[in-house]
Amino acid sequence: MTxxxxxxxxxxxESLGTIGENAQGGIDRALGSEADVLARRWLMEYWKERFHRETKVDAIANMWLHVENGEDRKAIVLGSHHDSVPNGGKYDGALGVLMATEVVETILEQNIKLKHPLTIVSFTGEEPNPYGISTLGSKALAGRIRKDQxxxxxxxxxxxxxADGIQRLGGDxxxxxxxxxxxxxxxxxECHIEQGKRLEAMDLPVACVSVITGIYREQITVTGEANHAGTTMMECRKDALLGACEVALAVEAVLLELQDKDIVGTVGYIKNMPNEANIIPDQTTMILDVRISNEEKKLEMQHQINExxxxxxxxRGVRVHRSVILNxxxxxxxxxxxxxxxxxxRQxxxxxxxxxxxxxxxxxxxxxxxxxxxIFVRSIDGKSHCKEEYSTPEDIEACANAMLRAVQILDEEMAE
Incomplete structure (x- = not known):
């Protein structure tokens, strides 16, 4: 078996993981950075050396390596992204690009005949970045962002x-x-580290992804009354921060009552005004992020939060204003x-x-x-978006071999 x-x-x-490495051992390789430029150069040089083909850089600076086979069919595309979050790890994104590269190398070395051409892609700016837009390259590919934007x-x-940053990266x-x-x-x-602990809990190295979660976000502003922290009796207060805390805890309770392990919620951003030690807060704004794939449960969640x-x-005598900022x-x-x-x-x-x-x-x-x-590969301890993220060589090998076989199966089953 190949x-x-x-x-x-x-x-x-390991080689790509040295590009953008910082003093803490993490990787800083944001869109448009010098490390982004160097990572692109490393990939293009490696692809040219191994495949004797030039990389094509498209308008949004996605990088494409095409391996033709003489047949006029649509391509099987393998890949991910090479950029990172600040102080990130060397597996998120990069593993997917390098595993795609390895699978294609193996197919060529072993002279495995396919009906469809193969393409490796490294997408531009998947992670949140200083320009303020994530999954940029694939959004452009799918028509989810326009040139004028x-x-x-x-x-x-x-x-x-x-636009100027993209031009520096070879796009136009x-x-x-x-x-x-x-x-x-x-x-x-696309291969990606799981970024969670479910595969660890199942003691499995790999899994197939069925659905990419929906993301629901609200900006929630709680308005109360500012007053003196020392002279206002507890029963007379309209404390916006404590109201916001109750809202956050209420959301947590609602999500737990839905009893669905694939629903999670976070209040990760909070802004408190006037944010002084001796003033009762009069306005607190926070952002709620919920990952949810079941539309019926989303409606139930919204109803329960409303109540x-x-x-x-x-x-508490406060006013709560909620606006949906992502659905x-x-x-x-x-x-x-x-x-x-x-x-x-299975094979x-x-x-x-x-x-x-x-x-x-x-x-x-x-x-x-x-x-x-x-296809997911197990993340040790569920770590990701940090320098500690890690997948073992054994798990990576299992995932790459499964991916190799999946490509051959796809080649037989694709309609065109």
């Missing part, structure tokens, strides 16, 4: 316009119409790709479990234009 070269793959992970984004520190938004489209891409498969907020307003539905993965990945996992002797991705990924955008899917 297997990938795990020693080569791990060497590449690009000039509305500026780097928060340097004030560089995003004036070539927007030449970004690859539905005519060229038949299917997309609890009314009770908090009456109890992104869940994105199911393609049944064709799910079957191929599940069969690929390696493992149980093909399916998981909901609780984080967003480029695969969600690509799904708008082509059959799209993902």
């Amino acid at each position: 297997k990938i070269n795990i020693e080569r793959l791990m060497k590449n992970i 690009i000039r509305n984004y500026f780097h928060r520190d340097t004030l560089e316009n995003l 938004i004036e070539m927007w119409e030449k970004i690859p489209g539905k005519e060229e891409i038949g299917s997309y498969l 609890r907020v009314k009770a908090i307003e009456a109890k 992104q539905p869940a994105q199911p993965m393609s049944e064709v790709v799910i079957r191929a990945v599940s069969q690929g996992i 390696t002797g493992l149980q093909p479990e399916q998981l909901i991705s609780m984080a967003g990924h480029d695969a969600s955008n690509v799904a708008a234009m082509a059959d799209s899917g993902m």
